[in-house]
Amino acid sequence: MARSFGAGERWIWRWVLLPGALPAIMTGLRLGLGRAxxxxxxxxxxxxxxxxxxxxxxxxxxxxxxxxxxxxxxxxAEALLLVTAAHWAERRLTRWARTPKSPPYPARSTR
Known part of the structure; x- marks a missing residue:
């Protein structure tokens, strides 16, 4: 879609592909640190x-x-520090990918 609007290769990588893959990359890093x-x-x-x-x-x-x-x-403590730092980086870099929190109470019907 971006290419049809005239986007170049660098723009597509920077604004489409990397942001789309970043949540999975950061999750893999966080899980990999614990196993490492x-x-x-x-x-x-x-x-x-x-x-x-x-x-x-x-x-x-x-x-x-x-x-x-x-x-x-x-x-x-070292493992906890590394996993916490990776989790913080994941939350910081993928703010846009998080789903909004649901309200603490059930939604009312308007009938």
Missing amino acids: VTGMVLVELLMVSDGLGGLILTYRGLLKAPPLYGTIAIIL
Whole structure:
């Protein structure tokens, strides 16, 4: 439709295609971040002896519960921060795509 009104390739990408795909892109990023943090911890636990996964294994082996739970809390805080930042960016960049909130009360009939 835009091309029939004389829009160029750059204009179509900027104002039609990217805004249409942005909600799905941002949702994918937000969901992917959560899985990335999970994968990072699993790889560090199974393959790498350094990093946060190594700390978890070390504290577990030494039976030091407070540092173990502290390390897990740091990982959870990092994941929560990343997912919250992605959610904020999604809401900020796709304001136009949100559906309006329904009223808290049912609509009255005018009969």
